[in-house]
Amino acid sequence: xxxxxxxxxxxxxxxxxxxxxxxxxxxxxxxxxxxxxxxxxxxxxxxxxxxxxxxxxxxxxxxxxxxxxxxxxxxxxxxxxxxxxxxxxxxxxxxxxxxxxxxxxxxxxxxxxxxxxxxxxxxxxxxxxxxxxxxxxxxxxxxxxxxxxxxxxxxxxxxxxxxxxxxxxxxxxxxx
Ligand code: AMP
Numbered sequence: 001x002x003x004x005x006x007x008x009x010x011x012x013x014x015x016x017x018x019x020x021x022x023x024x025x026x027x028x029x030x031x032x033x034x035x036x037x038x039x040x041x042x043x044x045x046x047x048x049x050x051x052x053x054x055x056x057x058x059x060x061x062x063x064x065x066x067x068x069x070x071x072x073x074x075x076x077x078x079x080x081x082x083x084x085x086x087x088x089x090x091x092x093x094x095x096x097x098x099x100x101x102x103x104x105x106x107x108x109x110x111x112x113x114x115x116x117x118x119x120x121x122x123x124x125x126x127x128x129x130x131x132x133x134x135x136x137x138x139x140x141x142x143x144x145x146x147x148x149x150x151x152x153x154x155x156x157x158x159x160x161x162x163x164x165x166x167x168x169x170x171x172x173x174x175x176x
Contacts, residue, residue, distance in 0.1 A: 004041030010174045012038055013154065027154050027176070029064065029125050043071050045173050046123065046151050050076070055148055056118040057081050061136055062088070062107070065124035068153065072123055081113040081120070083136045094142050098135035107132065109139040116144030126154040127172060130161025137165065 012035060014028040032038045046068060055078055060069020062084045073080035086095055086106035093108040114120055120140060127133060133150055140147055147168050155161070155172035162170050 061124040069123040096135040098131040122150040127152040127161040130164035134164040
């Protein structure tokens, strides 16, 4: 059983108004990471219901998704794949552009990061408009991956990012 409650996690998420731009309520998860009991509890909860052997790879989205994604991969004993901002991956990549809550971006994945038919679970810290996750889904589909789900620590429900991910199971622990 997870050792922490959703209320414990929610209490540790710091809201930073007007970062990185006026009007954005930035959800700072570093206090959660800094508390070993909370971080470990978050990992248990993010992977709740994900059966051993049901996933071949965990995909983490640049940059905070790497933290949760890598921890999840180690916990499950499967591989980790980073989806990064354009220009950061050294090998041949596929790229996908998208708009996000503040600004726009292009994401990239190594062309050999996932093999056709592999079952992947996506992890990120926060689902806002869903643009980042939807772009990641497109990259994974290009590689022939089977997306088993997308798990987020935080969801900004009022932005309805889920609507862009309607074809897949989407889970989040803390909603605003
Ligand atoms: P989106 O593509 O709009 O769903 O944005 C999701 C990405 O942007 C995630 O990787 C988040 O880390 C980051 N992000 C967007 N909005 C916020 C916010 N209010 N607080 C913290 N991170 C955010």
